[in-house]
Amino acid sequence: MSAIVWDQVGERTYETGTKKGVLYQQAAGGTYPLGVPWNGLTSVSESPEGGDANDIYADDIKYLVLRGVENYGGTIEAYSYPPEFEECDGSAQLMAGVTVGQQPRKTFGFSYVSTLGNDTEMDNHGYKIHLIYGASASPSSRQYQTINESPEPINFSWEFKTVPVNVTGHKPAANMVIDSTKFTTAAQIARLKALEDVLYGVDAHDAIPATYKETTDVAYNSSKTYYTRSGTTTYTYTEFAGSSFVEGTTYYEVDTPAQPAVQGSDPRLPLPDEVLSILSGT
Numbered sequence: 001m002s003a004i005v006w007d008q009v010g011e012r013t014y015e016t017g018t019k020k021g022v023l024y025q026q027a028a029g030g031t032y033p034l035g036v037p038w039n040g041l042t043s044v045s046e047s048p049e050g051g052d053a054n055d056i057y058a059d060d061i062k063y064l065v066l067r068g069v070e071n072y073g074g075t076i077e078a079y080s081y082p083p084e085f086e087e088c089d090g091s092a093q094l095m096a097g098v099t100v101g102q103q104p105r106k107t108f109g110f111s112y113v114s115t116l117g118n119d120t121e122m123d124n125h126g127y128k129i130h131l132i133y134g135a136s137a138s139p140s141s142r143q144y145q146t147i148n149e150s151p152e153p154i155n156f157s158w159e160f161k162t163v164p165v166n167v168t169g170h171k172p173a174a175n176m177v178i179d180s181t182k183f184t185t186a187a188q189i190a191r192l193k194a195l196e197d198v199l200y201g202v203d204a205h206d207a208i209p210a211t212y213k214e215t216t217d218v219a220y221n222s223s224k225t226y227y228t229r230s231g232t233t234t235y236t237y238t239e240f241a242g243s244s245f246v247e248g249t250t251y252y253e254v255d256t257p258a259q260p261a262v263q264g265s266d267p268r269l270p271l272p273d274e275v276l277s278i279l280s281g282t
Contacts, residue, residue, distance in 0.1 A: 012119035015128070018044050022199065023082050024109035024269040026134070030165065032109040035199065035267035040080035042155060044112050044130070046175070047074045072174040073161045076110070076137075079153050088137050089158065107163075109133050109269040111199055116181060126181035129199070131269065133174050134163035167272045176272055178279070187281070195278045197265070204264025212237050213255040220244045226251040 021038030051070035056063045085108070086093070092103040109132060116126040137158040144154065164172030183192045212227060220226070226240040229252055237252060245251060270278065 010118055010120050013125065014117050015114055016117060016123070017115040018042070018112050019115075020111075020113040020200075021078070022111045022267060022269075023085055023088075024111070024267075025084055025088065026107040026109060031271070032133075032269035033266070035111075035201070035269060036082045036084050038078065038082055038085070038110075038112075040078045041076070041112065042079060043075070043077040045075040045077075046072070048072050071161065072132075072164070073159065074132075075157060075159050077155055077157045079155060081156060085137075090137075090139065105136050107134060107136050110135055111269060116179070126179065128180070129178040129196070131176040131178075131272075131275070132160075132162065133165045133176075133269070133271070135160040135174070136162075165271055173272065176275060178275070183279075188279075191279050191281055195270075195275060198270055198278065199267060201267035202262060202265050205259075205262050207261040208259040210237075210254050210258040211256040212252040215251045215253045217251075224253065226253060228252070 018041055021041035021044075022035040023038050024032035024035045027033050049071045050068050052068050054066045054068065056066055081089075086099060087103075087106045088108045090103050090105045091099045091101050093099050111129060111131050114128045114130065115123050116128060117123045118125045137160050140156070140158050142154060142156065145152075162174035164174045167173050178192070178195070180192060183189055212229070215224075215226060217224070220243065222243070227237040228240055228249065230236050230238065240251060
């Protein structure tokens with residue numbers, strides 16, 4: 001083993017920020033089928049409770065320490081909230097534009113992203129995706145103030161508690177964190193992208209053809225694929241089968257690869273076992 005070295009270049013890491021908030025109302029069966037953006041998010045404070053130590057004595061000595069169950073909760077702060085959150089905050093809509101309070105509070109899931117930085121890449125080092133399950137919001141106070149020479153918007157605040165969900169092979173949990181810096185290979189990055197597509201949804205689109213650009217190579221490179229072009233207003237690109245450039249012929253390379261048709265999908269919050277399945281490729 002080698003000696004410990006502190007604060008090496010690239011290892012001075014930090015975490016900051018909160019963005020890309022998404023609300024997922026819980027549906028029957030404990031699923032979270034449809035996410036909506038939570039704009040104006042200013043802060044998410046995680047405040048676990050419980051886990052208190054209970055000292056056990058025997059044989060005239062301190063025999064062991066037992067700890068109680070840990071409960072996960074926190075506080076969400078924002079300048080605004082999605083209309084779908086009103087039901088989670090104890091409001092019910094009587095008609096368009098009219099709501100009443102003191103109603104049953106819907107359970108919800110939530111996700112947000114924090115930024116990872118270090119001393120070389122700063123805020124571009126990576127990010128963490130935070131997933132929260134089984135949350136319910138507590139009633140909160142709101143203070144409306146007169147508009148003056150230094151007006152400030154209301155920063156809404158909601159405390160929330162959670163009920164854990166099942167995690168195969170582990171105790172139930174109410175929160176999950178995915179660290180992007182641990183996904184480094186092409187396959188791992190693709191699986192992380194697949195999870196984000198589930199969390200944030202995918203827009204449907206028809207098949208998109210490839211685009212081409214004129215190559216800047218002056219000589220044939222056997223490791224590349226070149227194309228020739230025919231047509232006047234509508235072009236057809238044909239893969240070049242030769243082994244050397246022909247003088248007077250213009251050759252092209254793929255600029256943007258073709259994309260297949262995508263059906264699209266709505267954003268949803270997968271449960272922990274499905275998250276692990278997506279990220280592990282199983």
